[in-house]
């Protein structure tokens with residue numbers, strides 16, 4: 001009855017296992033189960049050297065599970081244990097278990113190569129550098145692929161995919177609208193406050209209007225909208241496509257003779273290129289509204305005067321410069337988001353890593369490109 | 383079976399919206415038996431398994447496990463009972479960001495309080511026990527074939543030496559030799575560890591070689607649950623097609639050949 005690994009036994013009611021060396025026999029007693037693994041393991045390690053070649057005696061053995069059996073194998077070696085089993089007094093079930101565990105452990109263990117830390121560091125550095133190069137290379141290739149597919153599809157209206165396009169437009173444009181409007185409104189108010197404080201010393205608070213209008217038309221409208229979409233939408237694209245990759249859905253698309261770039265990337269890129277200019281426009285307006293509000297409340301410049309100054313001082317080209325950047329940013333954000341999704345490799349962790357990477361990359365690219373554009377426009381006198 | 387059932391399902395209802403999966407379903411699982419659960423695709427075998435292990439709160443009815451209704455226990459008490467379950471999910475459900483060794487070591491470290499080195503050593507033994515080669519221990523789930531994922535998932539289900547093992551189509555996707563070894567392993571483990579096994583399968587060979595009883599899920603409930611011979615004789619269209627169709631006949635023939643070869 002002691003050998004019955006019964007379910008009826010309450011949890012915790014067992015005697016710890018023990019191994020005792022007497023002459024040429026190794027006597028096992030008590031329960032050799034997972035609950036006592038650590039203690040049994042210490043005992044096994046201590047006895048191991050002297051136990052080789054001994055005869056096991058299982059007569060006092062209580063319960064046994066795979067963890068306990070593996071320690072017996074560790075103690076006696078699998079060959080010795082298997083041959084001893086033939087002669088041993090043991091219930092058939094436990095014999096079968098020890099047999100199965102011994103056979104399983106009888107395989108050569110895998111060699112783990114140890115690496116010199118200096119070499120490892122150098123290798124890691126090398127990997128980082130080449131992966132940076134590869135990143136740029138891949139991005140350039142993917143941009144080319146996307147543009148190629150785009151120009152192939154554009155003259156073929158029967159291949160336009162309206163449903164995913166409209167869905168992406170809804171998600172990236174309409175759903176992002178409130179947050180973009182609120183954010184730019186607040187930043188507009190902040191810029192107006194800053195301007196008011198600094199310009200007051202020169203008695204030129206009236207120029208706060210120009211400051212707000214200039215900054216939002218040329219830079220802040222598009223930059224804030226783009227950064228928001230980079231955080232909101234690039235990450236969503238990466239996660240969506242990455243999850244499809246993990247699930248082999250991308251492979252399924254390919255084997256069905258379809259093109260994942262055409263099916264997944266082009267609608268998203270086009271939707272972004274539509275929605276970012278609209279969001280930019282909304283951002284410019286609500287930033288200026290925020291500025292106008294501060295002007296009205298803190299500087300006694302009524303909205304009508306605000307509008308009059310904007311009309312008088314600000315040329316149309318500033319608006320066009322700001323708006324013109326939007327489709328380019330949108331293209332980059334969408335392409336980076338999708339590409340990172342394609343790079344996901346089969347694990348949940350990888351989805352997370354690439355989502356982070358897509359947000360960081362797209363924000364970085366937007367700001368980098370914006371500063372290059374600012375230099376360019378300044379030199380051109382636009 | 384004079385024993386008290388370890389799992390008792392009574393009048394279980396499960397529905398998703400208007401879609402009724404189970405209605406007044408009764409099922410008993412007795413200690414140390416291997417119960418095969420069969421049924422057409424979509425008859426709710428996986429949902430039944432998920433309900434029993436507590437992942438899918440039933441819409442109605444009672445499930446008692448070890449004499450306790452799990453839905454009425456506190457979270458810590460539940461966790462104690464859940465450690466006595468081992469579950470192999472249909473898709474494997476290995477943690478994709480851990481390698482195999484770490485996948486299996488995780489419950490050992492968390493629940494059995496082993497050190498990482500001890501846990502990983504034990505994990506390698508479990509992997510070997512399920513028939514995986516030693517070099518697989520350092521691999522990640524994405525690098526494995528479907529059959530290897532199944533084996534690794536079994537190894538994780540066995541990590542804590544559970545008392546009840548739930549297997550959802552364990553041999554689906556294995557090669558026939560691997561599937562036969564898998565069947566044999568389950569029987570060995572049941573005999574040695576006194577496991578109770580809830581085995582969802584479509585594999586007739588598995589039913590014939592491993593199962594003590596078979597439960598047939600059909601028409602939203604357990605149509606019959608009895609020994610294979612009795613179930614195979616039940617007068618029901620689906621059961622007749624299942625056991626006496628071409629594959630069923632082949633499995634019976636194979637089984638008879640096997641039992642003739644090894645008398646006793």
Ligand SMILES: Nc1ncnc2c1ncn2[C@@H]1O[C@H](COP(=O)(O)OP(=O)(O)O)[C@@H](O)[C@H]1O
Pocket residue numbers: 398401403421422423424425426427428429430
């Ligand atoms: N989370 C869920 N939501 C809605 N329906 C579900 C859900 N899970 C399962 N079902 C439905 O329940 C039924 C049984 O599913 P399942 O148990 O997976 O079948 P099988 O017997 O093949 O394992 C199916 O019709 C499935 O559509």
Ligand SMILES: [Mg+2]
Pocket residue numbers: 427428429472550
């Ligand atoms: Mg299923």
